[in-house]
Amino acid sequence: MARLLFQTLSLSILKNDKIWLVHPTHMLPYTSLRNTSFFNRLPAEDIWRGVTAVSNAGKKRGRGKGSGKKVAKDLNRGQTIGFGKKSCLWPGLNSPVFRGNELIHQQKTVEGTDREYGINKLRDSMGNFRLMKLNPIDRGWSGSKMPGRSIGPPDTVSEEEFTSFDTRVLENKIVFIMKGNMGRKRRYSVLSVTGNGNGLAGFATVKAPEVRTALRMSKNRAAQKLINISLCENRTIYHDFFTAFGKTKIYCFQKPDGYGLICHRAIKTICKVIGIKDLHAKIEGSTNLQHIVKAFFIGLMRQKSFQNIATETDLNIVQQQKSKIGYTEVKGIPLSKPAPFSNIQVIDYMHYTLGNKIVLKKKEVSPFYIYTKGHELKQIKNERFRNQINVRLNKLVKLYV
Amino acid sequence: MPLSPASGIGRFYAKSAKIIRFVRLGCTNRPFYHIVVMERRKNQHQPVIEQVGSYDPLPNDSNERLVALNTERIRHWLGKGAHLSTPAAELLGIAGLLPIHPRTYMSAWRNRRAAAEAEASAEKAESNS
Amino acid sequence: MHLLRQLRQVNGLRSLRQATRQVATGPTKPATLQYERDPQPLFTDAETQRLLQSMTQLNLDRVFRKRTVPDNSVETKFMTDEQLDSEFQQMVERAKQRLQMPPIVTIKKDEERIIAKDPALKDFASTKYVFTDITFGLRQSERKVVVRETDGTLAYATLETTKRMNQLYFPLEGRQSYNPRMFLLEELFAKCLAEHKYEFVLDRLLVQYEPHEPEFHNISARVFEHLNESKQFDLLRSTRHFGPMAFFYAWHRCIDDLLYDMIRRDYLSNAVELIALSYKIHKVPVEYLPTLAQLDALQITPAQRALAELRSVFRNREENQGIEQEIHTAIGKTEQDFAADEVSLKFIEQYIASEHALKKVQLELAVQTLKEVNREKLLLFQGLKKAHGVQAS
Numbered sequence: 001m002a003r004l005l006f007q008t009l010s011l012s013i014l015k016n017d018k019i020w021l022v023h024p025t026h027m028l029p030y031t032s033l034r035n036t037s038f039f040n041r042l043p044a045e046d047i048w049r050g051v052t053a054v055s056n057a058g059k060k061r062g063r064g065k066g067s068g069k070k071v072a073k074d075l076n077r078g079q080t081i082g083f084g085k086k087s088c089l090w091p092g093l094n095s096p097v098f099r100g101n102e103l104i105h106q107q108k109t110v111e112g113t114d115r116e117y118g119i120n121k122l123r124d125s126m127g128n129f130r131l132m133k134l135n136p137i138d139r140g141w142s143g144s145k146m147p148g149r150s151i152g153p154p155d156t157v158s159e160e161e162f163t164s165f166d167t168r169v170l171e172n173k174i175v176f177i178m179k180g181n182m183g184r185k186r187r188y189s190v191l192s193v194t195g196n197g198n199g200l201a202g203f204a205t206v207k208a209p210e211v212r213t214a215l216r217m218s219k220n221r222a223a224q225k226l227i228n229i230s231l232c233e234n235r236t237i238y239h240d241f242f243t244a245f246g247k248t249k250i251y252c253f254q255k256p257d258g259y260g261l262i263c264h265r266a267i268k269t270i271c272k273v274i275g276i277k278d279l280h281a282k283i284e285g286s287t288n289l290q291h292i293v294k295a296f297f298i299g300l301m302r303q304k305s306f307q308n309i310a311t312e313t314d315l316n317i318v319q320q321q322k323s324k325i326g327y328t329e330v331k332g333i334p335l336s337k338p339a340p341f342s343n344i345q346v347i348d349y350m351h352y353t354l355g356n357k358i359v360l361k362k363k364e365v366s367p368f369y370i371y372t373k374g375h376e377l378k379q380i381k382n383e384r385f386r387n388q389i390n391v392r393l394n395k396l397v398k399l400y401v
Numbered sequence: 402m403p404l405s406p407a408s409g410i411g412r413f414y415a416k417s418a419k420i421i422r423f424v425r426l427g428c429t430n431r432p433f434y435h436i437v438v439m440e441r442r443k444n445q446h447q448p449v450i451e452q453v454g455s456y457d458p459l460p461n462d463s464n465e466r467l468v469a470l471n472t473e474r475i476r477h478w479l480g481k482g483a484h485l486s487t488p489a490a491e492l493l494g495i496a497g498l499l500p501i502h503p504r505t506y507m508s509a510w511r512n513r514r515a516a517a518e519a520e521a522s523a524e525k526a527e528s529n530s
Numbered sequence: 531m532h533l534l535r536q537l538r539q540v541n542g543l544r545s546l547r548q549a550t551r552q553v554a555t556g557p558t559k560p561a562t563l564q565y566e567r568d569p570q571p572l573f574t575d576a577e578t579q580r581l582l583q584s585m586t587q588l589n590l591d592r593v594f595r596k597r598t599v600p601d602n603s604v605e606t607k608f609m610t611d612e613q614l615d616s617e618f619q620q621m622v623e624r625a626k627q628r629l630q631m632p633p634i635v636t637i638k639k640d641e642e643r644i645i646a647k648d649p650a651l652k653d654f655a656s657t658k659y660v661f662t663d664i665t666f667g668l669r670q671s672e673r674k675v676v677v678r679e680t681d682g683t684l685a686y687a688t689l690e691t692t693k694r695m696n697q698l699y700f701p702l703e704g705r706q707s708y709n710p711r712m713f714l715l716e717e718l719f720a721k722c723l724a725e726h727k728y729e730f731v732l733d734r735l736l737v738q739y740e741p742h743e744p745e746f747h748n749i750s751a752r753v754f755e756h757l758n759e760s761k762q763f764d765l766l767r768s769t770r771h772f773g774p775m776a777f778f779y780a781w782h783r784c785i786d787d788l789l790y791d792m793i794r795r796d797y798l799s800n801a802v803e804l805i806a807l808s809y810k811i812h813k814v815p816v817e818y819l820p821t822l823a824q825l826d827a828l829q830i831t832p833a834q835r836a837l838a839e840l841r842s843v844f845r846n847r848e849e850n851q852g853i854e855q856e857i858h859t860a861i862g863k864t865e866q867d868f869a870a871d872e873v874s875l876k877f878i879e880q881y882i883a884s885e886h887a888l889k890k891v892q893l894e895l896a897v898q899t900l901k902e903v904n905r906e907k908l909l910l911f912q913g914l915k916k917a918h919g920v921q922a923s
Contacts, residue, residue: 239606256602315608318617323602326624327594328617330843331606346613349606384428398708454664460657465677465691469699473665495654496661497645497676497684509654509682516653 048072141265146172146190148269151215154194154223167194167219168269171289175207190214191290194222195273198234202226203270203293229300233257235277238306239353243299248291251359252299253280256321266292274300282359306332309353315346411448413440421478422486423456424449432458436470436489438478453478456492470496558719561751563782568636572811573777579631581803582773586629588832590840592768593625611844618840622833631773638742643686651682660687662695670696693740704737713738713749723756732771754778763791780808786889789878793896796903798874799825805881814886821877828870853918861911868908875901 039047052072054064082094089095097104140148146169153165171191179185187207192215195201204221208214232238232254240253250267255278261268263281266289271279283292306317310332317332369375413419418441425445427433436454439447454470461467475498479485485493487504494502572578609617659678675687675695687695697707712718712734722731731753739746754775757763766772779785785808792801802825806818830838845855858864863871875897882893 254604254606256604258602313608315610316614318607318609318614320605320607321596321602322604323596323599324594325597325599326621327590328621330614333843337611346608346610349608352608400711464657465660466655466657467695467698468659468661469664470661471664471666495659495678497678501648501651505654506650509651512653512655 044075140169146211146215148265151192151219154219155216157220157223162194162196162223164196164198165194165223166197166273167192167222168273169215169218170203170266170269170293171205172211172214188214190218191293192218192222193270193273193293194219194226195270195275197273197275199229199231199275200226201229201270201274201297203297205290227297227301229274230303230305231275234275236279237276237300238303239309240350241299241303242354242357243295243302244285245291245295245298246288247286248288248295249284250292250295250299251282251284251354251357252296254278255280256323264292267296270296284360308332310334313347313352317349409438409449409451411439411443411450413450418442419450419478419481419483420486421453421475421483421489423488434458436492438474438483441484451478468492468496470498472498558713558716558749558752561748561755563751563755563778564747565634565636565781569777569781570633570635573634578777578807578810579773581807582631582776583629584832585776585800585803586631586770586772586832587768587797587800588622588625588629588836589768590621590625590836593628594621615841615844618837621840622837625836626833629768629770631770632736633741634774634777635742637744637747638689640688640690644683645676645686646684648682648684651678653680654682655680660691660695662699664699670700673700689743702737704734706738709745710734710738713745719749719752723753726760726762726765728753728757728762728765729769729771732766750774751778758784758787761787761791763788764795776804776807777811780804780811783808783812783886784888786887786893790889790892790896793878793893793900796900798871798878798900799829802874802877805877808886816880816884818877821873824873825870828866828873854915854920857911857914857918857920860914861907863907863911865911868904868911871904 052064052070058064082090091097134144138149140146142148149169151167151169153162154167156162169190169192171189173189175187175189176184177187187209188211189205189207190211191203191205193201193203202222202225204218204225206214206218206221208217230238235257237252237254240251243250243252252263255262257278259278259280261271261277261279263271263279264283264287267279267281267283270293271277281296304312310317311334314334314336316330316334319329319331321327321329419438420441421436421438422445423434424437425432425434434456435449435452436456437449438451438453439445439449451474452471453474454468456469457467459466470493475493485499487502490499491502491505493499494505658680661676661678663674665673673692673696675692676684677687677691678684694707696702697705712722712731719731732750735746735749735753739749757766757775758779763772763775766775776785776788779788785804789801789804792798792804802818802821806822808814809816809818878893878897881887882890882897887893
């Protein structure tokens, strides 16, 4: 409240001529003239109220009644349009209008139907509530909000073009800081990630007083912080990994072709920008967006190639695909042959890659109704229809054969 | 746990009378029978000791009535002195596992007689017309 | 609800379908070539099996190729060298198991086996009864199915009924209780063949029919005949159907196209084995055993070759893998291979010269081309060896 008062005061200082004139150094060479005052800005009713009205408290006490009551005068009485203080001839108002030698009488012209329609349309277009129309493809995570939306490739930097890059906003929020002379200063913070869909990506957080500026700046800064992330088979991560930043813990799992991205929406967006197509991720702890992004990028950068793991552990790495029934593919072989009779302890690959961590599996809570009598009766009733769908399907198939 | 499984959860006394009998399943106008071993005194929809076969009394597409019999278990229970309900005994007789039940001969004979009578009456009607 | 709607729609189309069903009277049209006597003793013979297995070859990538499965997850493991080696051996064993050939047996005929006749039972019921023994743990072939006819006769069921009952009470995964349309309608079957989906057809055939059924013989014969015309033999190599195919051609004296394909692809020992098989089936008085023995001494079996290939990952680690090895990998042949080629070429030429070969000109041309290529390779091989100062062993 105090802040608002201060602002209005400072404004009035700027505008009020009298106060200006106090300072002799700033004397203006002319006397300023103001053509507006509340006499010509407010309607007569409002101005009269200033004189005649009684406050609520006054009304309660019975003021504004009886003999001393001020009454508004109708100043329009006795006046005729066209005749005033200065006597003047107004053609069409208090004197006739001629076209050539002909006196013009009042008469109807041809009606234009378009006029009303045009006006209505104009009024509709000024509607009180405007919907943000957005192509479903361009939509972000939620409605027309910025997070999840694409803001195009970063701007060209000295002939370095970022074609094939795409930038996605991850976070767009208002932040305040306290300034000595301005008080709460509002700015917009934007976190965005940019990448070429082929293993090159970067992210940046930028604050700016305007949303548009913040978006542009974060996009361009992300382009300056590109990180190269090598992809396994051009579609997924090399191995499962655990990564954390602050209280955010992420478990990422390598998945087969066609699995898709089953993870937090921010991770999904980052993966799309990087070019990862199959991944499962589970977040434990805080879901702070900044932390998720940082943790995920750290995890990606800390990946090791199969060959590195093999060299580190002195063990062969093999892959068995269920779609190639029983086939064992050798992925990494230690460079040096292990010494004979060396007692190598074979560790579990997943334990190794996840750093001996496992995802917390929450106990499944069964719905409240499964121990009720009604549910039991329903199950008994449905028991006899358990194979009905298959029988009908077979019937259908047999008709075709 | 909705229904008792066919593999049998029926409790039984060692010396109680057992019976091999039908249990009517299926629904209205579409009978289907399980051939089961259970305590004689129990009602058909109580849990069974063991299911030993099935019987579909409605002919299928190729005009056959299908019966499945776990002969090994049936012989086991018969050896243990299990009783047989008449329909079950008839079915096992037709299957060749037991001697033919007298009622099967009776129904065969009655069917033949009915057919002969129908034929005779048809002939009579023809000669009259 | 949706299903019901579909059912109603289909009912509308029913009359139309019945019309088409009448056109296709039986499972596809009969093949021209049939086994006139029982091929089973010759096929299951150990020597024949060995020849057929050798001809099939064993390409692990082909045997374990990517298939569509509900769960296509990947398992990654750590393994020591010993574990990896035993895994390789198991893999080759598994591959051999997957390449097991379906048997070729003669068509089984229905025979009437009456258990009891009881005229007093006549008309005891309006329909016949089919009894299936569902005793636990029996094999399909051991399961008894008996039928009580309405005239009171108790007899073992026909093969068709037995199969139907087995499928009803003990369903086999993938087998349908009806004839698949693919085998029923000639135009669909012809389409499969025209698209060269031989392996698919044969795999489904194997699931749907037993080897002793006439449909199995008829359809497999038609596939092999079509294959002989389209000459896409490589599609069946390293599958379980290659052996029966080669046996079929050898039996019906039409091995020349397959032989030409083998020579062109430089599978000379396979060509020798094919000729030997045909000699064996038709009892041609030519001594093929010494040649086969010579080849066996010079070459290893496909399984051994596959295992050696797998084990080569260990060899890559040892840096001094030997210049001789390098030359072998560059040329693709070893000294033994060149020697084996010589032996087999001699045998093949002998066959081409004999009256058994039908497409002499074509085969001769292929042999000549191969000889020239081989000679060049040999020259290069010897030159490289000399240049690197490797002693000829």
